[in-house]
Amino acid sequence: MLDQLKETIIALSTAPGVGAIAVIRLSGDDAIAITNSVFRGKNLLNQESHTAHFGTIRNEEGEIIDEVVATLFIAPKSFTKENVVEISCHGSPYIVQRLIKLFLRKGVRLAKAGEFTQRAFLNGQFDLAQAEAVADLINADTEASHKAAINQMRGGFSEQIKQLRAELIHFASMIELELDFGEEDVEFADRDDLKKLVNQLLSVITTLVSSFDLGNVIKNGVPTVIAGKPNTGKSTLLNALLNEEKAIVSDIAGTTRDFIEDEINLEGVVFRFIDTAGLRDTEDKVEAIGVQRTKEKMKQASLIIYMFDLKNDSLTEVNRDINMLENLGIPFIKVGNKVDEAQADLYAEMQKDESTLFISAINREGLEALKSKLVDTVNLDNFKSGDTVVTNIRHYDNLVQTQNSLNAVLSGLGDNITGDFLALDIRHALRFLGEITGQITTDDLLANIFSKFCIGK
Numbered sequence: 001m002l003d004q005l006k007e008t009i010i011a012l013s014t015a016p017g018v019g020a021i022a023v024i025r026l027s028g029d030d031a032i033a034i035t036n037s038v039f040r041g042k043n044l045l046n047q048e049s050h051t052a053h054f055g056t057i058r059n060e061e062g063e064i065i066d067e068v069v070a071t072l073f074i075a076p077k078s079f080t081k082e083n084v085v086e087i088s089c090h091g092s093p094y095i096v097q098r099l100i101k102l103f104l105r106k107g108v109r110l111a112k113a114g115e116f117t118q119r120a121f122l123n124g125q126f127d128l129a130q131a132e133a134v135a136d137l138i139n140a141d142t143e144a145s146h147k148a149a150i151n152q153m154r155g156g157f158s159e160q161i162k163q164l165r166a167e168l169i170h171f172a173s174m175i176e177l178e179l180d181f182g183e184e185d186v187e188f189a190d191r192d193d194l195k196k197l198v199n200q201l202l203s204v205i206t207t208l209v210s211s212f213d214l215g216n217v218i219k220n221g222v223p224t225v226i227a228g229k230p231n232t233g234k235s236t237l238l239n240a241l242l243n244e245e246k247a248i249v250s251d252i253a254g255t256t257r258d259f260i261e262d263e264i265n266l267e268g269v270v271f272r273f274i275d276t277a278g279l280r281d282t283e284d285k286v287e288a289i290g291v292q293r294t295k296e297k298m299k300q301a302s303l304i305i306y307m308f309d310l311k312n313d314s315l316t317e318v319n320r321d322i323n324m325l326e327n328l329g330i331p332f333i334k335v336g337n338k339v340d341e342a343q344a345d346l347y348a349e350m351q352k353d354e355s356t357l358f359i360s361a362i363n364r365e366g367l368e369a370l371k372s373k374l375v376d377t378v379n380l381d382n383f384k385s386g387d388t389v390v391t392n393i394r395h396y397d398n399l400v401q402t403q404n405s406l407n408a409v410l411s412g413l414g415d416n417i418t419g420d421f422l423a424l425d426i427r428h429a430l431r432f433l434g435e436i437t438g439q440i441t442t443d444d445l446l447a448n449i450f451s452k453f454c455i456g457k
C-alpha cells in the first residue's frame with residue numbers, strides 16, 4: 001500500500017465528453033517533475049505553490065498536443081497533501097486521451113476510483129466520514145442533501161465521536177490494567193463513572209441513530225406510493241404533480257398495470273412518486289400481478305398517498321381501506337379525489353376528519369395543500385436548525401452496532417460481570433466507533449468505500 005502511494009497517478013477530473021475546458025489531475029512525488037518534462041514555456045520546478053502557468057505540452061517528437069494552463073500545488077498544501085498538478089486543456093476527449101497517454105508513457109499510472117480522496121484521507125487531510133461526504137457532495141442534487149454533505153465534510157459528528165471514543169478508551173485501559181493484576185481484587189475503573197459515561201455515549205448515539213430516518217430521506221428521497229382502487233385518479237394525480245403526461249389515464253378500471261415512477265423536488269426534498277395498479281380482486285392475470293406489486297411497493301414505501309374516489313366510493317369501502325393502512329404501519333395521507341363531482345354524503349362524512357385532503361386531480365385543485373402536507377410529513381425543521389444528521393448507511397450500521405455493544409456493557413455492569421467480559425464489550429464498541437471516522441481501518445473497508453467514488457475524484 002505504501003509503495004502504491006508513492007506512485008504518481010493521473011485522471012481526468014472533469015466530466016467526460018466535449019466541453020470548453022477539461023481538467024486532468026496528477027498527484028504524487030513526481031507530479032510536477034513529470035509535467036515539467038513535457039511542458040514548454042516555463043520551468044515548473046522553480047515555481048511557487050498555488051500558481052498557474054500557461055504553456056504547451058508536446059509529445060516525444062516535439063509535436064504540440066495542446067496549449068494548456070498548469071496549476072501547481074506543492075506538498076503538503078494540496079488536496080492529497082502530495083504534489084498536485086491540474087492541467088486545464090481544451091475540452092476535447094481526443095486531446096484528453098492523447099495527453100493522458102503521453103503521461104502514462106512518462107511513468108505515471110491511471111488513478112483508481114476515489115484514489116485522490118483516498119490519498120487525502122491516508123495523508124491525514126480529513127477523516128473517513130469526511131472523505132465519504134466528498135462523494136455525497138458530488139452527488140448532492142437538492143438543497144437538503146447538499147447541506148448535509150457540506151456539514152459532514154466540514155467535520156459533522158466526527159469530532160463528537162472521537163471525543164467520546166477517547167473517554168471510552170480511558171476506561172478500557174483502566175479495566176485492562178485491572179486484568180493485569182490478576183487475582184488481586186483491585187478496581188481502577190470506577191464502575192459508577194463507567195456507567196455514567198456509557199449512558200452519556202448511548203444518549204448521543206441514540207440521537208444520531210434516530211436522525212438516520214431523516215438523513216436517508218435527505219439523501220435518497222422519499223419513496224411515496226399513490227395507492228387506491230382502480231379509476232380513482234391515481235395516474236391523473238401523478239401526471240398533475242409531474243406536470244407531464246407520464247402515465248396513461250383512462251376511464252377503464254385497471255388502466256395502470258405496472259408501476260410508474262418519477263421524482264419531484266419539493267422545498268429541497270426529493271419525493272419519488274410511484275403510481276400503482278389499482279387495488280382490487282381481479283380475474284385478469286396481468287392486472288393481478290400488478291395488484292400484487294402494488295402491495296409490495298406499499299410495504300417498501302416511506303409514505304403512502306391513499307386516494308379514494310368521492311364520486312364512486314362508499315363510506316364502508318373507504319373506512320375498510322383506512323383500517324388496512326393503519327395496520328400496515330406506514331405513514332399515509334388520505335386524499336379524496338373528484339371533489340368536483342363528489343357525492344354530498346360521502347364528502348360531508350369525510351370532512352369530519354380534519355386530516356383528509358380533498359382534491360380534483362383533473363382540474364389541479366388542492367395540489368398545493370397536498371404538496372405542503374407532503375413536505376410537513378418529512379419534518380425538515382429539525383435539520384434546518386443545524387442538528388447533525390446521519391445520512392450514510394455505513395455510519396448508521398456502525399452506530400447501531402456500537403449501541404448494541406454499549407447496552408451489553410450496561411447490562412454487564414448490572415450483573416457485576418468480570419472485568420475481562422466488560423473489556424471485550426467495550427473493545428467492540430471502540431472498534432465500531434473507530435471505523436466511522438477511520439481511526440480503525442482495514443484495506444477491505446477502504447477499498448469498499450473508495451471504489452464507490454468516480455475515477456478522478
Ligand SMILES: Nc1nc2c(ncn2[C@@H]2O[C@H](COP(=O)(O)OP(=O)(O)OP(=O)(O)O)[C@@H](O)[C@H]2O)c(=O)[nH]1
Nearest residue numbers: 231232233234235236250254255256278360361362
Ligand atoms: N371528475 C373527475 N374525474 C377525474 C378526476 N381525476 C381523474 N378523473 C377521471 O377518472 C378516470 C380514471 O383516472 P386514472 O387517473 O386513470 O385513474 P387510476 O386511479 O390511475 O386508475 P387505474 O390505473 O385503473 O388504477 C379518468 O377518466 C379520469 O379522467 C377528478 O378530479 N375529477
Ligand SMILES: [Mg+2]
Nearest residue numbers: 234235255256
Ligand atoms: Mg392508473
